[in-house]
Amino acid sequence: MGKLSVAVVGLCTTLFVWAQEAPADFTTQVPLSVSGNGPWYRLELPLAVQLSAxxxxxxxxxxxxxxxxxxxxxxxxxxxxRTESRNVVDVKWFPLYAADTRETVPGVVLKATAEGTLLEVRPAAASQAGKQVLRGWVLDASAIKAPLQQLSLDWSREQDGFQRFSIEASDDLQHWESWGDGQVARLSFADQRVEQHDVGLPGQSARYLRLVWQGQAAPVLTSAKLMSATSSLSTPLVWSQPLTGTRLKAGEYSWQLPTGLSVERLRVELKQPNTLAPVTLSGRRESNQAWQPLSNALLYRLSQNGQDVVQDEVQLPGQVVTELKLQVDERGGGLGVEAPALRFAVRATQLVFLARGEPPFTLALGNASAKAANLPLSTLIPDYSAERLNTLGLARVAGEVAVTSPAVTAAVDTGSNWKKFGLWAVLLLGVAALGAMAYSLLRKPPVAR
Known part of the structure; x- marks a missing residue:
């Protein structure tokens, strides 16, 4: 009986050793290199690698x-x-006047209180006071202490069309840092009114913003709001390579994603100048499911003041989809017979691992039957904090990505499954034999003395 017990235990041990996952169980193996302070290392997963999952x-x-x-x-x-909290504040705005629309930055005097609240913006010289070309606005954000995420403007109804301006930031009203360009619009199209009021900001703090219109007079503002966030730990977006789509019918196109992805933004290629296309975007996870509406947008590529003004991106709610469909209102001229190229953006994902054993380390992906094995960061790193994440060692993709043919993988998996079934069968037979032996020993009459 002792020998049988040892045999059964040995079979159990062998079973679990054979059933343990190995790199060969995954279709893609990616060599990694590590640097910096261990034993924890963080790896930003490239999108091309993520798509192998x-x-x-x-x-x-x-x-x-x-x-x-x-x-x-x-x-x-x-x-x-995700950002902990967001806050939208109505801010005061002060006009900037210049001699003409060619002057890049109007010469002005700006006065503020000791607390930083802006009191007055006036021309630098009295001779300029009569020049009434409105070139821009200064926004007072001195009461906002959190990083600025978004600007929202509204302006006089008499001034439709595109409004394009530069954005600069300052803390002392003397030194200004460029925050890029902004663009808002109010358009009438096919008995509909399309308005774009919001402009993204870089997520930095500033007491004042200066908006200067480029090559045109500024509109009369009726509202200015700034959205801020108390903390912003969001990871950046990563963009895919262009996807080729399929034309379903006039004004309707679809694209198949490599796998199910939480898509947050799309970029539609607009090849022809003077393209105007109101669109509706839908998505679904399975080909047999009904399409679910995701977003509406106005896409355009228009010539203005000798340059192209382009809006080719669509914001999405981040739902997991495997297929996308774009419906175009062709009263604007459509997007052509062939489906336009499409790029999609998802949030970057970081993988943090605890290095055990000897390098080199290998990242493996691609196993439809694998169960989730990741831990919470607070479990993996006992004294984890968001600040500490940035101090961990770095891991990077190093070398060629090895991809195993799905057919070969399937064959390997099948063989592995037969081995597992066989081991379980042997194990059950062993347990049954052990039980039968124990039963026979219990039934055996005691030996007379």
């Missing part, structure tokens, strides 16, 4: 050491790093 939530991501042993890891995603 067979599961949208990256449940089939693993890291192995040189001996093929799996490493403990966590995924740092946008869902766990």
């Amino acid at each position: 067979r599961q949208a939530d990256l449940s089939d991501v693993r890291v192995f050491n040189a001996a093929g042993e799996p490493q403990a890891y966590a995924l740092s995603r946008q869902s766990s790093q």
Whole structure:
């Protein structure tokens, strides 16, 4: 009976060893290099590598050491790093006047209180007071202490069309830093009114913003709002390569994504100048499901003041989709017979792993049956904090990505499954034999003395 017990235990041990995951169980293996302070390392997963996963939530991501042993890891995603709180504030605005629309930055005197609240903006010289070309506005954001995320403007109804301006930031009203360009619009199209009021800001703090219109007089503002955030730990967007689509019918196109993805933004190629296209975007996860509306937008590429003004992006809610469909109102001229090229953007994902054993380390992806094995960051790193994440060692893709043919992988998986079934069968037979032996021993009459 003792020998049988040892045999059964040995079979159990062998079973679990054989059933343990190995790099060969995944279709894609990516060599990694590490640098900096360990034993924890963080890796920003390239989008091309993420697309090798067979599961949208990256449940089939693993890291192995040189001996093929799996490493403990966590995924740092946008869902766990969302901005803590947002606040929208109406701010005061002050006009900037110049001699003409060619002057880049109007010469002005700006006065503020000791607390930083803006009191007055007036021409630098009295001779300029009579020049009434409105070139821009100064916004007073001195009461906002959090990083600025978005600007929202409204202006006089008499001034339709595009409004394009430069954005500069300052804390002392003397030194100004460029924050790029902004564009808002109010358009009438096919008995509809399309308005774009919001402009993204870089997520930095500033007491004052200066908006200067380029090559045209500024409109009369009726509202100016700034959205701020107390903390912004959101990871950046990463963009895909162009996708080729299919024309379903006139004004309707579809694109198949490589896998299910939480898409947050799209960029539609607008090849022809003077393109104007109101669009509706829909998505779905399975080909047999009904299309679900995701967003509406106005796409355009228009010539203005000798340059192209382009709006080719669509904001999405971040739902997981595998297929996208674009419907175009062709009263604007449409987007052509062929489906336009499409780029999509998703949030970058960081993988943090605890290095155990010897390098080199290998990232493995691509196993439709793998179960999620990632830990929470607070479990992987006992004294975890968001600040500490930036101090961890770095891991990077190093070398060629090895991809196994799905057909070969399927064959390997099938063989592995037969082995597992066989081992379980042997194990059950062993347990049954052990039980039968114990039963026979219990039924055997005691030996007379």
